[in-house]
Amino acid sequence: MDEKTVVILGATGSIGTQTLDVINKLNSYKVVGIVFGKNKLLGEKIIKQYSIKYYFSKRLSNVSSITELLEKTRPDIVISAIPGFYGVVTSFEAAKHTKRIALANKEALVCAGPFFKKECEKNNVELIPVDSEHSAIFQIFGKNVEKILITASGGAVRNYKNIENLTPSDILNHPVWNMGQKITVDSSTMVNKAFEVIEAYELFEVDNIEVLIHPTGTVHGAVFYKDGVVKIHFGFPDMKIPISYALTYPNRCYTYSKWPKFSSKNFIFEKVDEKKYPAFFYGKKLINNLAKRIAFNAADEIAVEKFLQGKIKFHEISKIIINTCEKIDGNVRDLNDIFELDKLARKIANNF
Ligand SMILES: NC(=O)C1=CN([C@@H]2O[C@H](COP(=O)(O)OP(=O)(O)OC[C@H]3O[C@@H](n4cnc5c(N)ncnc54)[C@H](OP(=O)(O)O)[C@@H]3O)[C@@H](O)[C@H]2O)C=CC1
Ligand SMILES: CC(=O)[C@@H](O)[C@H](O)COP(=O)(O)O
Ligand SMILES: [Mn+2]
Structure with a gap:
């Protein structure tokens, strides 16, 4: 097989480092560029270990911007794994310079779904999901689908009253899961799952999406077909599996050869508690309101940061999000509107 070139946006993070582990095990993939943030020490280590030709971060770089890095490398695949709204911007940049985006950053579809998909289509870019539930659905999706199901862990709060x-x-x-801080907090509010409902809606164009709490994380998703068949995706909760699939699709070149047991504990499903996860119930209803989706993401970013800094209590995250979204509405005509709405929502959330 010809060697495929890869750029990793967010190389020092949870997805980024696991991508490097996967590439280590695959034969014909070469990382030609990386982007990272503050972790200069790890960035340097990766650059040395993988002989990375181009790298960009505010603290260490040999190009002037992510755009220049992508122009110089023109990679076959970009792993888009910078979190948050900045990850939306970098995903758009990736869509101009590659053939395939392996998309971990879900915010690109949440905040700009229709525009991002159009940009990928215009440039002939394949969009392959990395998010575990979406990778699962992608692998079992077909024609005549009635409904999809994605599972949720319930996060760290699931056993607390x-x-x-x-x-x-x-x-x-x-x-x-062992993930970055932002998504781990989103997991506990289940804001992550609201994002994922929207992400699934944008990727698969199905609006009948069910979510159930599933403690072991062994069933990632299911597709319900019109003829009564349900296809279920089952496997260990290990992000290296969806990452490898996004890299090697339509082939399966990664070897893992371990499967969870078909025991009843691996097939437990529970309803989501509305009192515990109010932001999830609010967010999943926003699939048809792009302005509020942008506000939902922006307010969540502000609230999670405040929570991590000890400035607000856990339950106030959901309050800030819902309060902000209630104050935002309108048409989203272009990318400029997206930036404006994001800015406005951040201001409202900050003043809560
Ligand atoms: N982790 C997971 O299992 C999953 C993650 N995702 C999604 O993937 C994305 C990445 O998540 P995750 O890997 O957990 O996050 P991490 O926080 O672990 O990693 C984030 C990465 O992005 C880099 N980064 C952050 N801000 C900037 C910036 N302004 N400029 C350049 N680089 C930046 C970080 O650099 P540094 O650390 O050097 O500052 C780091 O390399 C998120 O959108 C998340 O929702 C989706 C499904 C599963
Ligand atoms: C690994 C992955 O895909 C995460 O997005 C995961 O979904 C987080 O777990 P939760 O189900 O707790 O949100
Ligand atoms: Mn997920």
């Missing part, structure tokens, strides 16, 4: 006084260290203790 009183969640108001939980601290950042309680919340960052995820029961299933």
Whole structure:
């Protein structure tokens, strides 16, 4: 097989480092460029270990911008794994310079779904999901679909009755996945799952999307077909599996060869508690309102940061998000509108 070139946006993070581990095990993929943020020490280590030709961060770089890095490398695949609204911007940049985006950053579809998909189509870019549930659905999706199901862990709060006084260290203790801080907090509010409902709506164009709490994280999703068939995606909760699929699709070149047991504990599903996860119930209804989706993401970013800094309590994250979204509406005509709405929502959330 010809060697495929890869650029990793967010190389020092959870997805980025796991991508490097996967590429280590695959034969014909070469990382030609990386982008990272503040972790200069790890950035340097990766550059050295993988002989990375081009790298960009505010603290260490040999190009002037991400655009220049992408222009110089023109990679076959970009792993888009910078979180938040900045990850939306960098995903758009990637769509101009590659053939395939392996999309971990879900915010690009949440905040700019229709525009981002159009940009990918215009440039002939394949959009392959990395998010575990979406990778699962992508692998079992077909024609004549009635409904899809994505599972949720319930995050660190799932076994607590009183969640108001939980601290950042309680919340960052995820029961299933080891991920970056922002998404781990989103997991506990289930804002992550609201994002994922919207992400699934944009990727698969199905609006009948069910979510169930599933403690073991072994069933990632299911597709319900019109003829009564349900296809279920089952496997260990390990992001290297969806990352490898996004890199090697339509082939399966990664070897793992471990599967969870078909025991009843791996097939437990529960309803989501509305009192515990109010932001999830609010957010999943926003699929048809792009302005509020932008506000939902912006307010969440502000609120999560305040929570991690100890400035607000855990349950106030949802309050800030809902309050902000209630104040935002309108048409989104172009990317400029997206930036304006994001800015406005941040201002409202900050003043809460
Ligand atoms: N982790 C997971 O299992 C999953 C993650 N995702 C999504 O993937 C994305 C990445 O998540 P995750 O890997 O957990 O996050 P991490 O926080 O672990 O990593 C984020 C990466 O992005 C870099 N980064 C952050 N801000 C900037 C910036 N302004 N400029 C350049 N680089 C920046 C960080 O650099 P540095 O650390 O050097 O500052 C780091 O390399 C998110 O959108 C998340 O929702 C989706 C499904 C699963
Ligand atoms: C690994 C992954 O895909 C995350 O997005 C995961 O979904 C987080 O777990 P939660 O189900 O707790 O949100
Ligand atoms: Mn997910």
